Amino acid sequence: MAIVAGLVAPAAKPLGLSGARRRQHRGRWRVAAAAAAEVDLKALGSAIDKKDSQEARQALDELKELGWAKRWSSQPYMSRRTTSLRELTNLGIKNAENLAIPSVRNDAAFLFTVVGTTGFLAVLAGQLPGDWGFFVPYLTGSISLVVLAIGSISPGLLQVAIGSFSAVFPDYQERIARHEAAHFLVAYLTGLPILGYSLDIGKEHVNLVDDQLQKLLYSGQLDQKEVDRLAVISMAGLAAEGLEYDKVVGQSADLFTLQRFLNRTKPPLGKAQQQNLTRWAVLIAASLLKNNKAAHDALVSAMSQKATVLGCIEAIENAS
Known part of the structure; x- marks a missing residue:
């Protein structure tokens, strides 16, 4: 470098x-x-292409020493503390008391559309002559029953359809970009490199790869410091939506990810401790996003334009 x-x-x-x-x-x-003066980013780009977290971390550390990657790992460790809903509200989180309640907006819209459409078509088909006027409405109406049955038995099978249908909401693409950019940025600020991401509907994610962290996860030996950092990263997307929108939509996957981390902590946390950790993580993530708003906005724009991971890092560092 x-x-x-x-x-x-x-x-x-x-x-x-x-x-x-x-x-x-x-x-x-x-x-x-x-x-x-120009910074050579080839080593960082090579590490990202190889999905090598250690090389990426080393390259970013060197760039930080050279004065370029100023935002990389810039957030010092903050130990968790008791956090109230009032603090979240005062920070700017909208409807803080409902953050952990999974949103059914997309599911309800999909279901109402299926039922409404099939019902309307069944009524029209009833005007067909002869036996067609009986069988076609019956078959059309049964589509709603099949969808309801699948949703009750194996709801995961409908997620692709629901995700695709969600694109009809004007704010959906922006929500995805803002949500995933928050995970990316907070991970970067706390010293965990992101090596990939996707904003495709149904495949939205950021690729957080760290060999040492994976070993701790598999062994179930995450200490408090690592749990706190992972909790903040996990809640960043939820925090970003809470700061911008009245209702959070994409929290289910984030809460599931956080719970997976909490299940591997030693010693295990009680329900009250888990609830407080979740609130504290949202508070810290939201604070980081507000304090780095220019970087977050620049990253949202870069990711929306499908920039490379290296391009996203440049957007973070070049934001004023």
């Missing part, structure tokens, strides 16, 4: 050069130095 710098030396100073002229020359030197 290196900085390629080529300084343009000023011309020799003649005798009797005024103070204003000297300041002008010094200013030109600084401008030339800043313009010529």
Whole structure:
């Protein structure tokens, strides 16, 4: 990792050069130095392409030492504390008391559309002559019953259809981008590199790969510090939606991920401790997003345009 710098030396100073002229020359030197200095991101790009978290972390650490990756791992560890709903509300989280309640907006809209459409078609089909006027409405109406049965027995099978249908909401794509960008940014700020992401409907995620962390997860030996950091990252998407919208839609997957982490902690946490940890994690994540709003907005824009992971990191670091 290196900085390629080529300084343009000023011309020799003649005798009797005024103070204003000297300041002008010094200013030109600084401008030339800043313009010529470029950071080599090839090592970081290579590590990301190889999905090598250790190399990516090392490359980012070196870039931070060189003064470029200033936001990387910039958030110091903060131990958890008792957190109230009032604190979340005061921070700007809308309807904080309902954050953990899974949203049924997309499910309800999908169900109402299926039932309404099939019912309407069944009524129209009833006007067909002869036996067609009996069998077609019957078959059309049974579609709703089949959908309800699948939703009751194996709701996961409907998630792709529900996710695709959710795209009809004007705010859905923006929600996805803002949600996933929050996970990306908070992970970056707390020192965990993101090596991939997707905003495709039904496949929304950020790829958090860390070999050491995976070993701790599989062994069930996550300590409090790691649990706290993972909790903040997990709740970042929920926090981003809570700051922007009256109702959070994408919290179910985040809460499931957090619960998976909590199930592997030692010593295990009680229900009251888990609830408090969730609130505290939302508070910290929301604080980070508000304090780094320019970086979050820049990252949302970059991810919406399907920028590479390296391009997303550049967007974070170049945000004013």
